[in-house]
Amino acid sequence: MxxxxxxxxxxxxxxxxxxxxxxxxxxxxxxMSLELMVNxxxxxxxxxxxxxxxxxxxxxxxxxxxxxxxxxxxxLALGIVMALQRWRSRIDVDELNRLHG
Amino acid sequence: MDxxxxxxxxxxxxxxxxxxxxxxxxxxxxxxxxxxxxxxGASGWVATGLMGLSFAxxxxxxxxxxxxxxxxxxxxxxxxxxxxxxxxxxxxxxALAAKFSFYLDPISVxxxxxxxxxxxxxxxxxxxxxxxxxxxxxxFALLSFFTFTxxxxxxxxxxxxxxxxxxxVGAASYLLIGFWYEKPAAVAAGKKAFVITRLxxxxxxxxxxxxxxxxxxxxxxxxxxxxxxDALNHSVVVGGISFNLLFAACLCLFAGAWGKSxxxxxxxxxxxxxxxxxxxxxxxxxxxxxxxxVYLTARFFPLFSACESMLRVVEATGLITALFAAxxxxxxxxxxxxxxxxxxxxxxxxxxxxGLGSGEAGALGYSASMFHVFTHAFFKCLLFLSAGVIIHxxxxxxxxxxxxxxxxxxxxxxxxxxxxxxxxxxxxxxxFFSKDEILLATLVNGRPFAxxxxxxxxxxxxxxxxxxxxxxxxxxxKDDSQSDDVHGESAIMVIPxxxxxxxxxxxxxxxxxxxxxVRPFPALAEAEPGVSSGFGWVPxxxxxxxxxxIAASYVLYVRKRTAPGESPSSPVWHRIVARKxxxxxxxxxxxxxxxxxxxxxxxxxxxxxxxxxxxxLTTFFIRAISVLLSWAQxxxxxxxxxxxxxxxxxxxxxxxxxP
Numbered sequence: 001m002x003x004x005x006x007x008x009x010x011x012x013x014x015x016x017x018x019x020x021x022x023x024x025x026x027x028x029x030x031x032m033s034l035e036l037m038v039n040x041x042x043x044x045x046x047x048x049x050x051x052x053x054x055x056x057x058x059x060x061x062x063x064x065x066x067x068x069x070x071x072x073x074x075x076l077a078l079g080i081v082m083a084l085q086r087w088r089s090r091i092d093v094d095e096l097n098r099l100h101g
Numbered sequence: 102m103d104x105x106x107x108x109x110x111x112x113x114x115x116x117x118x119x120x121x122x123x124x125x126x127x128x129x130x131x132x133x134x135x136x137x138x139x140x141x142g143a144s145g146w147v148a149t150g151l152m153g154l155s156f157a158x159x160x161x162x163x164x165x166x167x168x169x170x171x172x173x174x175x176x177x178x179x180x181x182x183x184x185x186x187x188x189x190x191x192x193x194x195x196a197l198a199a200k201f202s203f204y205l206d207p208i209s210v211x212x213x214x215x216x217x218x219x220x221x222x223x224x225x226x227x228x229x230x231x232x233x234x235x236x237x238x239x240x241f242a243l244l245s246f247f248t249f250t251x252x253x254x255x256x257x258x259x260x261x262x263x264x265x266x267x268x269x270v271g272a273a274s275y276l277l278i279g280f281w282y283e284k285p286a287a288v289a290a291g292k293k294a295f296v297i298t299r300l301x302x303x304x305x306x307x308x309x310x311x312x313x314x315x316x317x318x319x320x321x322x323x324x325x326x327x328x329x330x331d332a333l334n335h336s337v338v339v340g341g342i343s344f345n346l347l348f349a350a351c352l353c354l355f356a357g358a359w360g361k362s363x364x365x366x367x368x369x370x371x372x373x374x375x376x377x378x379x380x381x382x383x384x385x386x387x388x389x390x391x392x393x394x395v396y397l398t399a400r401f402f403p404l405f406s407a408c409e410s411m412l413r414v415v416e417a418t419g420l421i422t423a424l425f426a427a428x429x430x431x432x433x434x435x436x437x438x439x440x441x442x443x444x445x446x447x448x449x450x451x452x453x454x455x456g457l458g459s460g461e462a463g464a465l466g467y468s469a470s471m472f473h474v475f476t477h478a479f480f481k482c483l484l485f486l487s488a489g490v491i492i493h494x495x496x497x498x499x500x501x502x503x504x505x506x507x508x509x510x511x512x513x514x515x516x517x518x519x520x521x522x523x524x525x526x527x528x529x530x531x532x533f534f535s536k537d538e539i540l541l542a543t544l545v546n547g548r549p550f551a552x553x554x555x556x557x558x559x560x561x562x563x564x565x566x567x568x569x570x571x572x573x574x575x576x577x578x579k580d581d582s583q584s585d586d587v588h589g590e591s592a593i594m595v596i597p598x599x600x601x602x603x604x605x606x607x608x609x610x611x612x613x614x615x616x617x618x619v620r621p622f623p624a625l626a627e628a629e630p631g632v633s634s635g636f637g638w639v640p641x642x643x644x645x646x647x648x649x650x651i652a653a654s655y656v657l658y659v660r661k662r663t664a665p666g667e668s669p670s671s672p673v674w675h676r677i678v679a680r681k682x683x684x685x686x687x688x689x690x691x692x693x694x695x696x697x698x699x700x701x702x703x704x705x706x707x708x709x710x711x712x713x714x715x716x717x718l719t720t721f722f723i724r725a726i727s728v729l730l731s732w733a734q735x736x737x738x739x740x741x742x743x744x745x746x747x748x749x750x751x752x753x754x755x756x757x758x759x760p
Contacts, residue, residue, distance in 0.1 A: 018746065
């Protein structure tokens with residue numbers, strides 16, 4: 001493993017996430033794509049910490065923080081999804097445009 | 102600039118001046134604000150009473166002026182004094198100020214007496230005619246206001262005050278001509294009078310500013326000073342056209358008089374003004390409104406006489422109006438329109454007498470003109486008041502429906518006869534003396550053409566006035582169905598007419614007083630009475646013309662019983678004259694096609710399409726941008742995130758592009 005390989009992996013993951021974010025209609029799939037993009041960024045953190053010669057501890061601890069925050073965020077997002085499911089019984093993002101300007 | 106200081110009149114007489122102006126205003130306020138609505142029955146009496154007091158104050162004022170000013174040798178030739186003067190609006194400039202003043206000189210005293218006296222009688226008469234009108238409170242309020250504005254106009258010593266009251270007279274006449282506002286014709290006539298006089302007043306305003314700024318004063322005695330004429334008398338070039346500034350300024354001032362006195366071709370509003378109540382016509386034609394133009398011209402006679410070509414304009418305008426109106430009057434069938442055209446003709450006579458010449462001989466024309474204003478006021482007012490009785494009695498004002506009213510309206514018959522004799526200029530009635538004086542003035546000034554035209558006008562005047570008289574009172578009755586009508590002559594209407602008949606007969610006695618006191622400027626030497634010697638035949642010529650006119654109408658309308666009005670057999674010239682030479686149509690063409698169609702419409706189009714179009718274009722752009730932006734705000738999550746990604750990429754590229 002070296003730095004370019006790690007960066008390639010994270011770019012691929014990020015691109016997948018973007019693709020999913022823009023194309024999936026299901027709100028849960030959109031959230032999953034979002035999670036992929038976050039994780040791609042986290043791989044960058046650890047890879048630069050491991051091979052970039054920076055502070056290795058910070059590079060390892062920061063992703064843990066982000067994962068904790070993302071987990072909270074996801075819990076909130078899934079709660080909203082559940083509420084939407086109860087209210088409209090559908091979670092297609094194209095139909096969720098009631099707040100548009 | 103020499104600032105002429107005028108003699109200020111003393112205390113008690115000054116009070117009379119305030120009363121003369123204040124009482125009609127009080128009547129206006131009382132009737133307009135309080136009596137008119139709640140107690141309209143009393144409004145006529147209150148207004149008449151106040152006008153009577155105002156007339157009494159005017160007499161007291163005139164007597165005070167006579168003893169204090171006229172008989173003081175040092176003041177004699179001009180006999181001018183100020184009763185009061187308050188600065189109203191000071192303008193930047195050493196002596197430039199609008200003032201509110203009360204000027205007493207022979208013509209203003211004469212006008213004050215005429216206006217208050219005639220107005221008092223017309224108020225009294227109106228109690229009778231307006232008895233059944235719902236709006237009588239408003240009527241008396243406006244009638245008093247009309248009098249007030251005219252008094253303010255004639256007593257002005259400051260031209261800004263003149264202009265102010267000049268406009269108020271126009272506004273008051275507009276309100277009174279259109280008094281019966283339910284009648285479309287009355288409303289249209291009021292508008293016509295207002296618009297035409299307003300058109301002329303724009304020139305008046307320009308003229309007064311031009312003269313006032315050159316004289317550095319708005320006081321009339323300064324404007325009339327020789328130094329003002331000198332300051333103005335030079336050529337200026339505007340837009341490649343060179344003209345004399347004095348002539349232009351005088352012409353502008355005279356244009357105001359032109360419209361107000363309804364001189365040809367701006368006369369078209371006056372016959373239409375007959376749509377108002379008859380007392381209003383009587384007031385407009387005798388004392389207020391139309392003589393204001395003649396008065397203004399007389400006021401500026403010293404200035405005008407410094408410019409020979411200006412006098413020619415005044416003379417030509419007056420002559421054309423006098424002859425034209427006299428001819429048109431011969432073919433009219435509406436009672437009041439005949440009188441309207443006769444007023445026009447008489448106004449023209451007064452006007453051209455003012456333009457006969459300058460110097461001593463011109464002063465004779467000036468005196469004669471003012472004398473004619475004086476005598477004309479009485480008999481013209483009498484004619485209108487009697488016409489009001491006739492209209493009241495037969496419920497119509499078309500000559501074709503009249504005839505044989507002699508037995509039914511005996512007082513009116515006699516009084517109309519007096520007025521007709523007076524206006525025709527038959528000895529010893531008032532009109533004879535004033536017309537004779539004007540004829541004499543034309544000869545003294547060496548203007549034979551004016552003399553001929555005036556003589557001819559006199560003959561035609563006699564003809565159409567007696568045509569009117571014979572057709573109304575002689576012949577067979579045509580309204581048998583209404584023979585048991587209740588409207589006869591009521592005392593309240595006849596009394597003012599009888600009172601007016603007295604000066605219509607006797608006003609000629611005042612000739613000597615007029616010739617010696619009513620003068621435009623101090624006499625160079627003692628006026629020689631011998632100036633008119635050698636013209637002893639003139640009165641006989643005038644009388645002969647009058648007799649010829651009366652005889653012609655007697656033969657035509659009593660002996661031959663010619664019917665008035667058009668018939669299929671009447672010749673073409675009769676129709677042209679009856680239609681007033683199609684001048685109303687010409688004006689309508691000018692107003693509709695040229696002013697509205699040619700100027701107003703294209704301007705309105707330009708305003709709508711070009712000026713507004715520019716504004717519309719900007720709003721169009723803003724709206725287009727907002728449509729574009731609101732399309733982006735579609736509430737679609739993935740569209741938003743895609744856009745933010747694109748934005749991110751753009752930011753990145755931007756970052757890379759810049760060093």
